[in-house]
Amino acid sequence: xxxxxxxxxxxxxxxxxxxxxxxxxxxxxxxxxxxxxxNALFDEIFKRxxxxxxxxxxxxxLDTGPNAKLRATFDMRPPxxxxxxxxxxxxxxxAAVKAIDPKTLSRTAALNREIVIYDLxxxxxxxxxxxxxxxxxxxxxxxxSGSYFSIPxxxxxxxxxxxxxxxxxxxxxxxxxxxxxxxxxxxxKEMAARGFLAPGWSLDLAxxxxxxxxxxxxxxxxxxxxxxDRTKAKNIPGDWAARATKIVDTSVYPALDRQIAAxxxxxxxxxxxxxxxxLPNGAAIYAAALAQATTSSMTPDEVHKLGLSQxxxxxxxxxxxxxxxxxxxxxxxERLSALNASPAQLYxxxxxxxxxLLASLNANVKEMTARLPQAFATLPGQPLEIRAVPKEIQDGxxxxxxxxxxxDGSRPAIYFINLKSTSDWPKYSLPSLTYHEGVPGHHxxxxxxxxxxxxxxLRKISFYSSYIEGWALYSEQLADxxxxxxxxxxxxxLQSFLFRSARLVxxxxxxxxxxxxxxxxxxxxxxxxxPRPRVQREVERYCVSIGQACSYKVGHLAWLRxxxxxxxxxxxxxxxxxxxxxxxxGSMPLTILERRVExxxxxxxx
Numbered sequence: 001x002x003x004x005x006x007x008x009x010x011x012x013x014x015x016x017x018x019x020x021x022x023x024x025x026x027x028x029x030x031x032x033x034x035x036x037x038x039n040a041l042f043d044e045i046f047k048r049x050x051x052x053x054x055x056x057x058x059x060x061x062l063d064t065g066p067n068a069k070l071r072a073t074f075d076m077r078p079p080x081x082x083x084x085x086x087x088x089x090x091x092x093x094x095a096a097v098k099a100i101d102p103k104t105l106s107r108t109a110a111l112n113r114e115i116v117i118y119d120l121x122x123x124x125x126x127x128x129x130x131x132x133x134x135x136x137x138x139x140x141x142x143x144x145s146g147s148y149f150s151i152p153x154x155x156x157x158x159x160x161x162x163x164x165x166x167x168x169x170x171x172x173x174x175x176x177x178x179x180x181x182x183x184x185x186x187x188x189k190e191m192a193a194r195g196f197l198a199p200g201w202s203l204d205l206a207x208x209x210x211x212x213x214x215x216x217x218x219x220x221x222x223x224x225x226x227x228x229d230r231t232k233a234k235n236i237p238g239d240w241a242a243r244a245t246k247i248v249d250t251s252v253y254p255a256l257d258r259q260i261a262a263x264x265x266x267x268x269x270x271x272x273x274x275x276x277x278x279l280p281n282g283a284a285i286y287a288a289a290l291a292q293a294t295t296s297s298m299t300p301d302e303v304h305k306l307g308l309s310q311x312x313x314x315x316x317x318x319x320x321x322x323x324x325x326x327x328x329x330x331x332x333x334e335r336l337s338a339l340n341a342s343p344a345q346l347y348x349x350x351x352x353x354x355x356x357l358l359a360s361l362n363a364n365v366k367e368m369t370a371r372l373p374q375a376f377a378t379l380p381g382q383p384l385e386i387r388a389v390p391k392e393i394q395d396g397x398x399x400x401x402x403x404x405x406x407x408d409g410s411r412p413a414i415y416f417i418n419l420k421s422t423s424d425w426p427k428y429s430l431p432s433l434t435y436h437e438g439v440p441g442h443h444x445x446x447x448x449x450x451x452x453x454x455x456x457x458l459r460k461i462s463f464y465s466s467y468i469e470g471w472a473l474y475s476e477q478l479a480d481x482x483x484x485x486x487x488x489x490x491x492x493x494l495q496s497f498l499f500r501s502a503r504l505v506x507x508x509x510x511x512x513x514x515x516x517x518x519x520x521x522x523x524x525x526x527x528x529x530x531p532r533p534r535v536q537r538e539v540e541r542y543c544v545s546i547g548q549a550c551s552y553k554v555g556h557l558a559w560l561r562x563x564x565x566x567x568x569x570x571x572x573x574x575x576x577x578x579x580x581x582x583x584x585x586g587s588m589p590l591t592i593l594e595r596r597v598e599x600x601x602x603x604x605x606x
Contacts (some may be wrong), residue, residue: 002440018216034104046458072169079187094120135289140188142198142544143205143396161230168222178251178281184594195280197270205396218249248317273511274517286511295466295589300512307504314498321491338530345426354419374482377577380447383412388419402442424534429492435479441472452584459586467587470555499528503549507542558590562597569601
């Protein structure tokens with residue numbers, strides 16, 4: 001997600017009266033003398049995070065009532081002002097949380113304190129140590145980052161339009177898009193002078209996507225059509241299309257032209273190389289990125305060796321399954337490639353084929369939802385939609401990703417799939433993807449955390465990739481355990497695990513061992529059997545979003561260890577439904593997760 005569009009929390013803005021909303025209720029009935037003070041501090045931190053990032057408020061559905069003015073704006077402070085304000089704010093909150101003596105807290109509150117301290121310390125690291133926004137995303141503009149990439153999609157899929165006030169807010173935000181682009185262009189020039197400029201091929205992809213956004217006449221742009229179509233559908237009178245067209249034509253497009261020209265001028269100056277080794281202080285940045293992504297102390301070499309071991313394990317498992325399916329010749333990767341190319345496995349690469357593919361995903365969600373009571377005592381109530389990645393950004397976008405619902409359920413969760421080419425998605429591979437992104441994966445886990453009455457609001461929005469992606473990968477395995485795959489679909493689930501294992505090898509290879517992009521693409525294509533264009537998008541992602549790809553398998557193994565520990569403690573009393581209730585404790589670092597599962601198991605035994 002873009003720094004200033006979604007989760008940035010930078011400007012110091014006066015607190016708004018959130019406290020009246022039941023959405024902000026903290027953990028009830030404090031059991032320790034310090035609990036109330038801690039929960040009040042958590043509320044204050046959360047309010048600041050929301051008010052400091054108006055698009056974040058919109059994403060959560062908290063830009064209503066007395067906070068409605070947040071819906072009409074972005075954070076318009078210059079980037080370095082945002083960064084310094086953000087750091088000052090987080091330093092103050094960190095000191096305040098640490099000042100509360102854990103001995104005065106209940107066990108639950110002490111756990112919350114520990115996790116929030118970890119989160120605040122992590123949020124400070126990138127700027128205070130390296131003077132960049134994120135060690136996991138060190139570039140301002142790439143094929144997957146920048147306002148050009150995120151704001152049009154945000155306006156279309158996240159900004160609501162239900163009445164004239166919402167439409168006015170859309171117009172207001174659209175009018176700020178051009179100035180944001182100009183600030184970002186200058187920021188990128190300054191970062192480039194320090195050596196933080198994306199690889200050349202990444203800039204080429206970004207330029208292609210900018211040009212695709214710029215190509216239509218202003219009246220035909222997605223930014224204009226979004227408000228025109230939605231106001232028409234809601235019968236909201238007004239000259240919305242004409243007003244939006246004028247803004248795009250006179251403000252957005254000229255700013256986009258200036259950004260395109262600036263990136264073209266910077267393109268010849270970017271350093272050679274593809275991964276973090278090309279960055280100033282790249283080894284330290286990658287070590288920090290890996291630690292953040294995995295919430296572990298594993299070194300790049302340890303992660304690389306783990307990946308090689310896991311690749312060997314899943315390659316052996318797939319060998320038998322492929323032979324049973326009649327694919328017995330060649331390496332496992334070659335046989336997977338042959339299976340991927342089988343006409344029986346492919347949807348037509350047409351609009352009709354894409355619609356059929358999306359229909360199959362929805363059917364998978366419905367079928368798995370019916371199976372969930374086998375393994376879960378609590379099920380989410382938030383709806384889920386499945387959509388194709390917008391065409392304007394599909395060249396650089398990930399192959400699949402999840403966007404959570406608003407806290408009040410007014411906007412559903414969305415699982416996006418990149419349908420640039422349906423050949424990237426053979427039929428046997430789709431169920432595991434749906435179980436990862438939808439249920440019992442991201443949608444179930446994030447929704448249960450949002451709906452939980454057991455944790456303060458601040459922790460409902462915390463994000464630990466190793467926990468969240470580890471759970472999603474664990475969910476693919478859980479789906480197998482409750483009958484979610486049939487026939488060769490189990491090969492798709494194991495191929496998914498092979499793919500995530502190869503990520504450990506490739507991410508560390510690119511970012512600590514000096515692998516080239518081509519070397520990484522060759523290895524992953526040969527190992528996984530995925531189509532080369534799909535693999536190329538993945539590898540290019542690891543070059544600009546460093547370390548995050550390692551969170552999946554490291555997190556999956558932690559979830560398995562935690563489950564086995566609970567089984568060993570509880571023996572015949574182990575209940576998978578009760579084990580999964582830990583999701584209501586919210587996202588947390590892996591070491592804390594494993595400890596928390598053990599505590600819950602011992603309490604259940606007692």
